[in-house]
Amino acid sequence: MPELRKDMLTGRWVIISTERSRRPDDFHSPAPVEIRKENLAFCPFCPGNEAKTPPEVYSIRNDDSEPDQPGWEARVVPNKFPALKPGPLPPRKTRGSYQWMEGVGVHEVVIENPDHGLEMADLPLDHLADIIRIYRQRTVAIEQQFHYQYVQIFKNKGREAGASLSHPHSQIIATPIVPKRVKEEIYGAERLFRNSFRECAICRMLREELQAGERLVFKNDSFVALTPFASRFPFEMAIIPNRHSAFFRQISDEEIVALAEVLKEALSRLKTELSDPPFNLVFHQAPNPQVAEKAWPGIDFYYHWHLEILPILTKVAGFELGTGFYINPMPPESAAEYLRKSEQPRT
């Protein structure tokens, strides 16, 4: 019998299609198709081509190297042709019944390492920790301006996930409004805190998940990787900090190292066990504290930042788009079991 499962924060329902469920092996990605543009001798993110990017706003580089020259380990540059452009807070305007505003915001690209072929899953732990430190630094820097209300950190890996270039990179987009999905999650967390649990819903869920263990993939002292109860996609994972905090920017240096370990484990297991599938990595954090603490008093108590890893192994089609329901043919318990075994040699 299929199960309908509800995501407690967003209220979104998912059909876990146990009757149509497939074996984990069925989800192996086909051999990666060579991106035709990359058979060519140029990548704007590779060392030596710094002049093709806008001037860097942050970098980790050798002491003796100059900005916008080779010698870097990671670079952050503004998007050359950004979706949103920096500027002062634009007023909301109307056009007939419609609302609109100028497209003000921040759009940055994090070039994660100089090696075109070295994916996030393959980075040494200290380098992956550096990338997470960059995410924290950019969040804090961007949020100094209160009208950048929400900072979205994300990574698209693989063409099916929206990446146009395989040189490892992630993106940061800050918007002058708090996006609808973020608000839904905050309102959901607040509702559960006030009306049901009297504690952070994610803290409570984490306790239950650690006790049950059936959706657990990997954990260390500070972070847990698990397959969510109402996973929308096969092998979807959440990475959740043990320490309650609404704001990713509050992550400590020690926690960054711990997050790097769990993130690397999660991505490596996906890569090894599912033949390197395309995926989206999405941060969920509270809005800019200058906004959040006024708009949502008490958000520190009821919201809990986390990451999502969303492998692209199935297609979203008319039913999902029309209803917001998702059909997941891979029960998260089976997905977790498969990924847990990853550390063991298979016969």
Added chain:
Amino acid sequence: MKKILLIEDDLALSLLYEEELKNDGYSVVVAHDADSALELVKNEPFDLIVTDIRMPGKDGIELIANVMGLRKDIPIIINTAYQSYKDDFMTWAADAYIIKSSSLDELKAKIKELIGN
């Protein structure tokens, strides 16, 4: 005289651009697809490339990547009717991304900024 390579698959548009840019004092060579443009880049020196993106055969993005493999120093202007290609980071190889319009003012200003006249 500065020499521009113009890649545009629409014949009428290419004639219009060619005439306008020649009137501004540039030497203009026109190619209607990426492969013939690449042959030209291999064999002739150009001061600037203006290219469309959506074309039969290789698209402008692939053309740009190929050109960069031959000559990284040549300025490129993308001149397309579509915003959506901005999501493709290979467009960063270009120096400007212009949305086609009935006026050539923006294109002309950008050419002047990049190579003078």
